[in-house]
Amino acid sequence: MRPGWPRAGWASCRCFGTPTTKACTTRPRTPRCSICAPAASLHPCRSRSRPSPRAPRPPRRPGPEGAAVDPNTTVTLLALNLLCVGGLLLLIAGRMPDPAGLRDFGTGALVFGFSYLLRLQLGLGSGSALGLLPDVGMIFATLSFANGLRQFTGRAPLGRGRLAAVVAVYAAVALGALLLAGGVGRHVVLNLALGLGYVLLGLVALRATRREVPLLRTPLRLLAGLVGVLGLVTAARGLVILALGLTAVFEGALAQAYYGYSVAVTVLLCPTLLWMVFLRLNMRLGELATHDALTGALNRRGLDEGLLRLHAQRPSPLLVAMLVDIDHFKQVNDQQGHATGDVVLRDIAKTLAEGVRGGDLVARWGGEEFLVVGQAGEPGAVQALAERLRARVQSAGLGEQGTLACTVSIGVSAPFAGPDAWAAALRAADAALYEAKRAGRNRVVFAPGLTAS
Numbered sequence: 001m002r003p004g005w006p007r008a009g010w011a012s013c014r015c016f017g018t019p020t021t022k023a024c025t026t027r028p029r030t031p032r033c034s035i036c037a038p039a040a041s042l043h044p045c046r047s048r049s050r051p052s053p054r055a056p057r058p059p060r061r062p063g064p065e066g067a068a069v070d071p072n073t074t075v076t077l078l079a080l081n082l083l084c085v086g087g088l089l090l091l092i093a094g095r096m097p098d099p100a101g102l103r104d105f106g107t108g109a110l111v112f113g114f115s116y117l118l119r120l121q122l123g124l125g126s127g128s129a130l131g132l133l134p135d136v137g138m139i140f141a142t143l144s145f146a147n148g149l150r151q152f153t154g155r156a157p158l159g160r161g162r163l164a165a166v167v168a169v170y171a172a173v174a175l176g177a178l179l180l181a182g183g184v185g186r187h188v189v190l191n192l193a194l195g196l197g198y199v200l201l202g203l204v205a206l207r208a209t210r211r212e213v214p215l216l217r218t219p220l221r222l223l224a225g226l227v228g229v230l231g232l233v234t235a236a237r238g239l240v241i242l243a244l245g246l247t248a249v250f251e252g253a254l255a256q257a258y259y260g261y262s263v264a265v266t267v268l269l270c271p272t273l274l275w276m277v278f279l280r281l282n283m284r285l286g287e288l289a290t291h292d293a294l295t296g297a298l299n300r301r302g303l304d305e306g307l308l309r310l311h312a313q314r315p316s317p318l319l320v321a322m323l324v325d326i327d328h329f330k331q332v333n334d335q336q337g338h339a340t341g342d343v344v345l346r347d348i349a350k351t352l353a354e355g356v357r358g359g360d361l362v363a364r365w366g367g368e369e370f371l372v373v374g375q376a377g378e379p380g381a382v383q384a385l386a387e388r389l390r391a392r393v394q395s396a397g398l399g400e401q402g403t404l405a406c407t408v409s410i411g412v413s414a415p416f417a418g419p420d421a422w423a424a425a426l427r428a429a430d431a432a433l434y435e436a437k438r439a440g441r442n443r444v445v446f447a448p449g450l451t452a453s
């Protein structure tokens with residue numbers, strides 16, 4: 001250490017031992033060295049940290065608390081969020097055998113995200129003709145969402161021709177508005193069209209709640225509420241632009257409210273979509289676990305679950321078991337090929353499922369054998385059901401061309417109640433089926449306790 005230099009702390013004090021010769025760069029919280037400390041009141045750093053009362057104060061910037069919602073930052077975050085979610089949905093859809101609308105959801109989110117980024121590049125309030133490009137992107141993305149939702153809820157998608165026509169009409173109207181009224185016209189048309197699109201999307205979701213399983217109704221209602229309100233707010237924004245001009249919706253309280261709500265919707269929308277996808281996948285897995293892959297009839301596990309449900313009813317109903325076996329099915333395979341045999345199996349399963357009463361169970365019991373379990377019901381009802389099933393199969397056109405014919409033999413158990421009687425009922429149905437085959441096939445035989453009516 002040089003003689004005369006401060007003892008401690010000088011290295012961290014940015015006056016470097018020459019406090020008054022230059023403008024001091026000492027930060028307010030830097031520990032002072034022994035040179036600065038005694039003359040702190042004269043030192044330039046002290047005078048800088050305490051401005052004289054006469055000096056004009058710099059304008060206050062909003063702090064982190066209560067900071068304004070900045071449209072540019074908000075739109076950037078929305079765009080990134082949409083791009084991430086779109087990519088994720090497309091990844092999930094790529095791995096699903098039946099993506100049911102997920103591809104359209106993903107495409108919609110990606111196109112919306114890119115459109116937002118393009119709008120940021122051009123300037124949010126820009127009135128340039130290039131701005132029509134992201135506008136058209138957003139309209140297409142909204143239609144893509146609606147298409148995805150339709151498919152997700154089991155409805156046919158809108159054809160490509162229709163989508164292209166709507167987008168073309170929008171582009172023409174927006175161009176006309178731009179030529180007539182400049183940027184204001186373009187923004188009014190965009191907000192009104194997007195608002196209408198969101199409201200329609202909400203209505204598609206609301207309509208689907210009527211047909212969907214209860215599990216899916218909650219996220220669908222949430223989706224309908226979120227986009228429905230966004231639609232009304234966006235359309236109202238269009239009217240505000242018309243009445244007050246563009247500045248009113250990009251600055252001030254209205255802009256704060258709109259962008260605040262948009263953030264909330266986007267943040268909630270993504271988990272809602274993923275929630276719906278998760279539920280759908282879960283339902284699909286449940287179906288795969290309980291249904292036969294070839295015929296779509298219940299498998300043993302599905303039958304067990306169905307039987308438990310039937311037995312759990314109060315009062316416990318009387319049930320009957322019917323074993324349905326295709327006659328001479330080996331000949332179908334030998335003459336038409338195994339693939340056609342598969343189609344015939346599928347057709348017969350469908351014919352049986354369409355012929356039973358609501359609540360009856362149809363399961364694939366073995367290779368070309370099905371089991372129907374239903375409530376015994378009124379006297380004569382079981383006999384009528386068994387005969388109807390036999391007749392329906394006989395008259396059905398089967399195979400790829402619908403030109404093949406097959407018959408079935410059916411053995412019907414006596415009515416039974418409770419799981420304990422299940423094994424005995426199956427034995428009785430099997431014995432009756434054997435008897436039907438022995439007696440010449442294409443007939444129904446009833447176990448003792450039930451007689452043909």
Ligand SMILES: Nc1nc2c(ncn2[C@@H]2O[C@H](COP(=O)(O)OP(=O)(O)OP(=O)(O)O)[C@@H](O)[C@H]2O)c(=O)[nH]1
Nearest residue numbers: 325326327328329330331333338339341342367368
């Ligand atoms: N295509 C196809 N054939 C199957 C399947 N499962 C079993 N089979 C066929 O079903 C036929 C059953 O033949 P059999 O048990 O001799 O009975 P059947 O020819 O129907 O004669 P009856 O029952 O006595 O009237 C066999 O040829 C099996 O290969 C399947 O999943 N697909």
